[in-house]
Amino acid sequence: MDNRVIIVKNLIKKFGTFVANDNLSFDVFKGEIFGFLGANGAGKTTAIRILSGLSSPTSGEVIVAGVDASKKPEEIKKQIGYMSQKFSLYEDLTIKENIMLYGGIYGMSKSLIKERTDNLLEKLNFQDYGNKLIADLPLGLRQKLAFSIAVFHEPKIVFLDEPTGGVDPITRRQFWEMIYETSARGITVFVTTHYMDEAEYCDRISIMSEGKIVALDTPENLKKLYNAATVEDVFIKIVRPVNN
Amino acid sequence: MQMQKVIESTDLSKAFGQTQALKEITFSVDESEIFGFIGPDGAGKTTLFRIIATLLRPDKGEMKVLGMDCVAGFRELRKNIGYMPGRFSLYQDLTVEENLNFYATVFGTTVKKNYDLISDIYSHIEPFKKRLAGKLSGGMKQKLALSCALIHKPKLLILDEPTTGVDAVSRSEFWTMLAKLRQHNITIIVSTPYMDEAMRCDRVALIQKGMILSVAPPQKIRDGFSRKLFMIKAREKYKLITALRNYPDTVTAYPFGDSVHVTFTDDRINESLFKFLHEAGLNNVTAEETSAGIEDRFLELM
Amino acid sequence: MKRFLGFVKKEFLHIFRDYRTLFIIFGIPVAQILIFGFAVSTDIKNAGVAFLDLSKDETTQKLTDKIISSGFFKRTENLISYNEIEDIFRKGKTKEVIIFEKDFARKLLNEGKASISIIADGSEPNTATLVTNYTMAIISDFNADISGIRSNNSMLIQPEVKMFYNPELKSQHMFVPGVITMILILICALMTSVTITREKEFGTMEVLLVSPLRPIQIILGKVVPYFLLSIVNVILILVLSWLVFGLSVKGSIVLLLAESMLYIMLSLSVGILISTVSGNMQQAIFISLVGMMLPTILLSGFIYPIENMPKVYGVISYLLPPRYFITIIKSVMIKGTGFLYVWKETLVLLAMTILFIAISVRKFKVRLE
Numbered sequence: 001m002d003n004r005v006i007i008v009k010n011l012i013k014k015f016g017t018f019v020a021n022d023n024l025s026f027d028v029f030k031g032e033i034f035g036f037l038g039a040n041g042a043g044k045t046t047a048i049r050i051l052s053g054l055s056s057p058t059s060g061e062v063i064v065a066g067v068d069a070s071k072k073p074e075e076i077k078k079q080i081g082y083m084s085q086k087f088s089l090y091e092d093l094t095i096k097e098n099i100m101l102y103g104g105i106y107g108m109s110k111s112l113i114k115e116r117t118d119n120l121l122e123k124l125n126f127q128d129y130g131n132k133l134i135a136d137l138p139l140g141l142r143q144k145l146a147f148s149i150a151v152f153h154e155p156k157i158v159f160l161d162e163p164t165g166g167v168d169p170i171t172r173r174q175f176w177e178m179i180y181e182t183s184a185r186g187i188t189v190f191v192t193t194h195y196m197d198e199a200e201y202c203d204r205i206s207i208m209s210e211g212k213i214v215a216l217d218t219p220e221n222l223k224k225l226y227n228a229a230t231v232e233d234v235f236i237k238i239v240r241p242v243n244n
Numbered sequence: 245m246q247m248q249k250v251i252e253s254t255d256l257s258k259a260f261g262q263t264q265a266l267k268e269i270t271f272s273v274d275e276s277e278i279f280g281f282i283g284p285d286g287a288g289k290t291t292l293f294r295i296i297a298t299l300l301r302p303d304k305g306e307m308k309v310l311g312m313d314c315v316a317g318f319r320e321l322r323k324n325i326g327y328m329p330g331r332f333s334l335y336q337d338l339t340v341e342e343n344l345n346f347y348a349t350v351f352g353t354t355v356k357k358n359y360d361l362i363s364d365i366y367s368h369i370e371p372f373k374k375r376l377a378g379k380l381s382g383g384m385k386q387k388l389a390l391s392c393a394l395i396h397k398p399k400l401l402i403l404d405e406p407t408t409g410v411d412a413v414s415r416s417e418f419w420t421m422l423a424k425l426r427q428h429n430i431t432i433i434v435s436t437p438y439m440d441e442a443m444r445c446d447r448v449a450l451i452q453k454g455m456i457l458s459v460a461p462p463q464k465i466r467d468g469f470s471r472k473l474f475m476i477k478a479r480e481k482y483k484l485i486t487a488l489r490n491y492p493d494t495v496t497a498y499p500f501g502d503s504v505h506v507t508f509t510d511d512r513i514n515e516s517l518f519k520f521l522h523e524a525g526l527n528n529v530t531a532e533e534t535s536a537g538i539e540d541r542f543l544e545l546m
Numbered sequence: 547m548k549r550f551l552g553f554v555k556k557e558f559l560h561i562f563r564d565y566r567t568l569f570i571i572f573g574i575p576v577a578q579i580l581i582f583g584f585a586v587s588t589d590i591k592n593a594g595v596a597f598l599d600l601s602k603d604e605t606t607q608k609l610t611d612k613i614i615s616s617g618f619f620k621r622t623e624n625l626i627s628y629n630e631i632e633d634i635f636r637k638g639k640t641k642e643v644i645i646f647e648k649d650f651a652r653k654l655l656n657e658g659k660a661s662i663s664i665i666a667d668g669s670e671p672n673t674a675t676l677v678t679n680y681t682m683a684i685i686s687d688f689n690a691d692i693s694g695i696r697s698n699n700s701m702l703i704q705p706e707v708k709m710f711y712n713p714e715l716k717s718q719h720m721f722v723p724g725v726i727t728m729i730l731i732l733i734c735a736l737m738t739s740v741t742i743t744r745e746k747e748f749g750t751m752e753v754l755l756v757s758p759l760r761p762i763q764i765i766l767g768k769v770v771p772y773f774l775l776s777i778v779n780v781i782l783i784l785v786l787s788w789l790v791f792g793l794s795v796k797g798s799i800v801l802l803l804a805e806s807m808l809y810i811m812l813s814l815s816v817g818i819l820i821s822t823v824s825g826n827m828q829q830a831i832f833i834s835l836v837g838m839m840l841p842t843i844l845l846s847g848f849i850y851p852i853e854n855m856p857k858v859y860g861v862i863s864y865l866l867p868p869r870y871f872i873t874i875i876k877s878v879m880i881k882g883t884g885f886l887y888v889w890k891e892t893l894v895l896l897a898m899t900i901l902f903i904a905i906s907v908r909k910f911k912v913r914l915e
Binding site: 167169 | 284381412413482500502
């Protein structure tokens, strides 16, 4: 049985004459933690937008959770969760209100929402604070909450766009433990990050440079291949800073 | 003759409504130092920098910058400070060239006059000088913002999270550029959430929840780690962490890249550890002692 | 469907938590009702009328008394000659001049008719129409009175109505000056308030503050380009109204432009003041546009004469720059008056400009809080 939740073959995305994604090909497997790395301007954001159904490829095959991205990008959205650093939750709503909103958007029943809400709050140790406004919560907790809400409807894949920017080291690790636990449940995690040590937590990573994928393997294999001690060293060796 | 301290902070406190952003902050910065403030979001770094940049007033305590009080002497100070706030405040709808010229003019100088100071940095983006600032990549915006902050040859450069959201390569380049500025007798204070960048500073202050945990050269902070540190690896990372946390002799266990950093109650690895992990279903476990990095120390102090 | 409802619920929550927006959504309709209800009345009250009584007999006296005691009119002056008419209209307080011809009572008795000239200030067409209609109604009432006494001879007072300025009662004469007034203040206030709060929102303001630029330099630097653009705007509107409506400036164009420049400076400084109390662009836009539009339209005397409103609105209108400028621009454009007639309003505008700029500079925070 096909274990792949994302299939990308010869993906090309052009903006006018500028080629943002240049013939990308890769697969992501169910339950994997897949790290998507690259310099700013290398084309990561473009690719993620296509994978999450927000934009269409110029050419090539992109199948996400069994849905063809070029034909039915809308369908993809139902199968995935999404969390980005720039925006996650509505600051002037409470925790419970945010959960209800997203639960409702993804078509969950009220009883299911309630049950999972209680579980979520318990897990985060926040049982008495369901009615607190997001604006009153510290950043680290917001991020953890945003992630929990992104997977609330148990999607097949969750896309995380630089989810741990600026957060303290302890919270970052707690966050990654949540990612581990999620992946153990069978949800595939597709994450981008600028923290190179976080790249090490991934099962496999890919590195983009100037629109192309220049590396794709497990962190250990890449380190061996490039004779590097850390993923950061690998990165610095093979990525050229972007000047466009 | 003692060199005058560029920044002298004594018992500095600042609150916003109910939140105490800074609590009795005391530290000093010497000339030509690269002084780093390391800490997570919400620690108070931006508030502190804004006070140093004369944009906010402290509630209590004293802040002397370049020998002047940050409140009373703000007009004079503003001529001698270069400030780069977060989010690189550039005019998105002006070109690279226009942004630089604007800042030069506002500070009463010209691009030509201090060009040698910024040439290393600006040369990377000069080919794009007619491009709108809004259309630059993160790394290039960073270089432009730095050039604009330096163009009037300030005595003190204040950089608030200049590397956040920028890729590893650009970050590394940025720090190399900063190191070169020392030759021009410019003092630099910089804040960052990246622990590894701490090692590139002359001295570092660890800051969390409005308080300074420690001020020292980064090596010294790192060496202040109080226990022996061990590095444990196995294939199944998540299982390993959970198992280690359940192991009775473990004091702390934190994931660090491809291994887990662990401290034990008796500062050594007992044979029972391997048995325990094996029973938890882990194979091919390696364990060895390792030296603590600055992040280990930070985690310990938090 | 459930998704949709969930989303709608969220939107409601956003709105109810944002007190400022709430205030605007409910506050404005309530304010409108109150203002429209009281301020706008199509009745007239205390309209200024001047009498040129060339006869000065019992009948003219009676008719004059009747007019004055009706409650709709208020005597401004008793004129002595025709020469004074233009002057009294220029002064602005008089909306209508009533002229009784010589030997009024005798003519009425002997010839059965006498004539009255009603000359109204056509620069406010609405008011002019109202005022003349009311006057004629009173006259015809008077007619009925006196006819009743002498039942055989019907006596008729024939009123003849003329307009001073704007003889055709073209409404452009009302609208164009008013539109200029309104547009200038709204757009100028909007432009400056937005450009300053935009810097706050994008963070570039921080860096400006830390530079050697002084607040007055930043403020004036923001104002100068919009000042120049607004002057071009005024010229454009004047040219357009001339080409399209045939409306030409009766008085001195130089004076008009000079007054416009003053008013533009004032409007720009209102915008700056708004930016000192706004945290972001959205608030600035709300206050500049939504907050100022109603008072400008309704309380400046643009469409509805202030004299017809309850006193309290009259008082408020004294605080509004548009009120003064409308007077100036109508005077110069339509009545063709010179500086002598508008110096008072000009002085007020000048004082307001200096005051607002001074407050703005003071309020302009040299720091971030």
